[in-house]
Amino acid sequence: MIRLALTDLDDTLIPFGSPCASEQSRAAIHATLDAGVRFGPVTGRLPVDMRWMFGDDEPCYATGAFANGQVVRVDGRTVKEVVIPASELSRVQEVLDEHGGGYLCLYDPWELGKISYVTRKEERLVGNPPPTYGDITQILPRVTEFSTGYVADGEPAYVKANIQTTCPADERAALTEYLCGEVPELGFVSPSAKAAVIDIVPLGWNKGDGVRMLAETLGLGIDEFVVFGDSENDLAMMSAARHSVAVSNASSAVAQSARWHIGSCRDGAVDAALLDIAAAAADGRMPAFMGGAR
Structure with missing residues (x-):
């Protein structure tokens, strides 16, 4: 039963x-x-x-x-x-800022609406925003500036992170594969065939x-x-x-x-x-x- x-x-x-x-x-x-x-x-x-x-x-x-x-x-x-350590998410930000295709987003799991893009390419973000632009109002240059109170091995850590993509739908799989190769410490998965999002998950x-x-x-x-x-x-x-x-x-x-x-x-x-x-x-x-x- x-x-x-x-x-x-x-x-x-x-x-x-x-x-x-x-x-x-x-x-x-x-x-x-x-x-x-x-x-x-x-x-x-x-x-x-x-x-x-x-x-x-x-x-x-x-x-x-x-x-x-x-x-x-x-x-x-x-x-x-x-949780995911800040250092690993910072590496995701670096890769996206250099490669393009999307922007790292961080979330507080317990505070509604506490969400931020994290990028040093703010002008590029504003010029070519993902579909969520307008719903997410905060833009920060560094992962550690987004505080949720979690810590792992002495550094800030985060429960929820994803990538809001700007690339066409048929290129998201290639971006996912590229991120897996560049940041092997993390996993990258699609939560929906229709959403322009790649979720970031801890390995294991x-x-x-x-x-x-x-x-x-x-x-x-x-x-x-x-x-x-x-x-x-x-x-x-x-x-x-x-x-x-x-x-x-x-x-x-x-x-x-x-x-x-x-x-x-x-x-x-x-x-x-x-x-x-x-x-x-x-x-x-x-x-x-x-x-x-x-």
């Missing part, structure tokens, strides 16, 4: 471009919770973003893995935080590690939780779960890695799957979309 349901948000639970989770999605989440099945987002988004993404409906995000698994929370309590920790920690903290076996995803940064969590599910709009890599397949995000496929999980839990069986008897 499934006791924990975990899902990516953008283009998995929430259609790209939608401002937040729908009432239908929140109702499905609460049906799951009412059936005794835990629910949680596993997302590149920040903990502070969950309030507006779920309309302050705290039970929907009290448990989950955020910032690509770098912040793991259970029942509103943070059980794990993984990702969404998959966040999922495993959630299951371990809750005392669950490999057959007792399910994950839903669509994009490259979901591959690690798909490999961490026996019951991995791809929506029909998922990338080919995610679709190939998933054990189970459902309809599209825009058709509310995850909502339907959550209701199926809730009904199955009440009957002590596996969900119908996983082959459980009705």
Whole structure:
């Protein structure tokens, strides 16, 4: 029986471009919770973003893995935080300032709207801004000028960083590969085929590690939780779960890695799957979309 349901948000639970989770999605989440099945987002988004993404409906995000698994929370309590040292992010800034193609962005995971571009090429940024320009108002010349209070090995550190790209969509993969070669201490992954963003992750920790920690903290076996995803940064969590599910709009890599397949995000496929999980839990069986008897 499934006791924990975990899902990516953008283009998995929430259609790209939608401002937040729908009432239908929140109702499905609460049906799951009412059936005794835990629910949680596993997302590149920040903990502070969950309030507006779920309309302050705290039970929907009290448990989950955020910032690509770098912040793991259970029942509103943070059980794990993984940070990236300033020196490694400074190297990303140097590469981008020299090579072009995008700009480093830093975020505070607990303060809404505390975001900054970090570049010494401010004139170039203003002349060729990424799609987020206007939403992010602060520009800093050095990583260490953005303070969040985290420290690693005696230097400032950060939970959430990404690259807001200015290159065409068909060049983002090449930029990602270039960054991997230039800054091998970090990982670079795409959170969405539609967003002009490359997420930065620490080597040795990702969404998959966040999922495993959630299951371990809750005392669950490999057959007792399910994950839903669509994009490259979901591959690690798909490999961490026996019951991995791809929506029909998922990338080919995610679709190939998933054990189970459902309809599209825009058709509310995850909502339907959550209701199926809730009904199955009440009957002590596996969900119908996983082959459980009705």
